[in-house]
Amino acid sequence: MDLQAARHCRAFLVIKCAINDFKSLFKIVVLKAGNKLKKYIEKRYSLIDSFFSKPKQKFVAEDYHRLRVEIKKMNAAFKLISYCAKKFNRKKYDKLYRDIFKQAGKIREMQMQESVLKKFKLYKTLKGFILEGKQLQKAESAKFFALVKYRKATKLRRNKNQITSFLKQLNKDCIEGFFIKQRKKINAVSGKKNLTPAEIHKLRKLIKDFRYMWKLFFPERSTSSRIDFLTELIGKWHDYDVVGKNLHNAIATGNMIHKEADNLREVAKKINLQANAFSKNIISACTKSNFISF
Numbered sequence: 001m002d003l004q005a006a007r008h009c010r011a012f013l014v015i016k017c018a019i020n021d022f023k024s025l026f027k028i029v030v031l032k033a034g035n036k037l038k039k040y041i042e043k044r045y046s047l048i049d050s051f052f053s054k055p056k057q058k059f060v061a062e063d064y065h066r067l068r069v070e071i072k073k074m075n076a077a078f079k080l081i082s083y084c085a086k087k088f089n090r091k092k093y094d095k096l097y098r099d100i101f102k103q104a105g106k107i108r109e110m111q112m113q114e115s116v117l118k119k120f121k122l123y124k125t126l127k128g129f130i131l132e133g134k135q136l137q138k139a140e141s142a143k144f145f146a147l148v149k150y151r152k153a154t155k156l157r158r159n160k161n162q163i164t165s166f167l168k169q170l171n172k173d174c175i176e177g178f179f180i181k182q183r184k185k186i187n188a189v190s191g192k193k194n195l196t197p198a199e200i201h202k203l204r205k206l207i208k209d210f211r212y213m214w215k216l217f218f219p220e221r222s223t224s225s226r227i228d229f230l231t232e233l234i235g236k237w238h239d240y241d242v243v244g245k246n247l248h249n250a251i252a253t254g255n256m257i258h259k260e261a262d263n264l265r266e267v268a269k270k271i272n273l274q275a276n277a278f279s280k281n282i283i284s285a286c287t288k289s290n291f292i293s294f
Contacts, residue, residue: 033175034167036216038164038167041163044073045074048067064144065108065111067101072208077216079209080213081166081170083174085166093163099147100147100148104144107137109242110133117267126263197279200241200279230285233282
């Protein structure tokens with residue numbers, strides 16, 4: 001065998017080994033998949049339960065965000081289960097905490113709004129708007145705890161047993177198929193030349209779902225640095241985009257002091273410019289190449 005032929009042979013073996021290694025990885029993962037996902041779901045339920053049981057006076061600002069993250073992680077697991085177990089009714093379990101998730105989201109947006117506004121010099125001139133925001137946040141927090149009060153943790157635990165019964169249907173093909181499908185969805189959206197705000201929001205959710213499950217099954221194989229960079233970039237865009245829209249709605253009501261309305265309009269303009277800049281960076285990053293491949 002000549003040197004060139006030997007090189008081609010080695011190259012072929014490397015590619016073949018890489019493919020076989022990935023297939024072997026899935027075989028190893030699937031043996032522990034049911035147990036891993038069961039522990040994952042149990043942990044999510046335990047943490048969600050702890051937030052529901054936490055006294056109002058001990059509930060801190062960051063807890064609203066942490067609760068929403070746990071619900072998002074649970075939802076990502078539900079998507080995997082529903083892919084592998086066709087009879088699994090994901091919507092049935094989603095609705096157990098959907099109202100609380102949305103209510104915590106309202107409060108989280110208000111917290112985010114104040115955090116973004118503090119970055120601008122005109123923040124100190126918006127005392128009336130800030131005070132009104134804090135009063136509204138207090139009212140929304142009262143609604144949140146009213147919802148939590150009637151959400152029985154025992155009902156969540158009872159449904160947990162029903163969910164884990166579907167884990168027996170997990171197998172190598174469905175787990176591999178799930179990640180391939182999610183990868184295709186992400187690349188289909190990120191591969192577009194011009195992303196709309198709605199598509200960036202969709203991309204954000206797709207990446208989150210993918211990363212939650214990927215980290216569960218392949219903790220030793222992190223996602224690429226480019227997708228990590230994109231995730232951070234989309235997160236920053238999301239904050240400014242949401243706050244910009246909320247400020248626009250607040251100004252449109254016409255219920256503000258004239259001077260504060262002018263100042264808020266100026267801040268909103270700067271926030272929208274920053275959101276647009278993040279949007280362009282996201283589009284630029286996405287058009288370079290697909291983010292997820294294996």
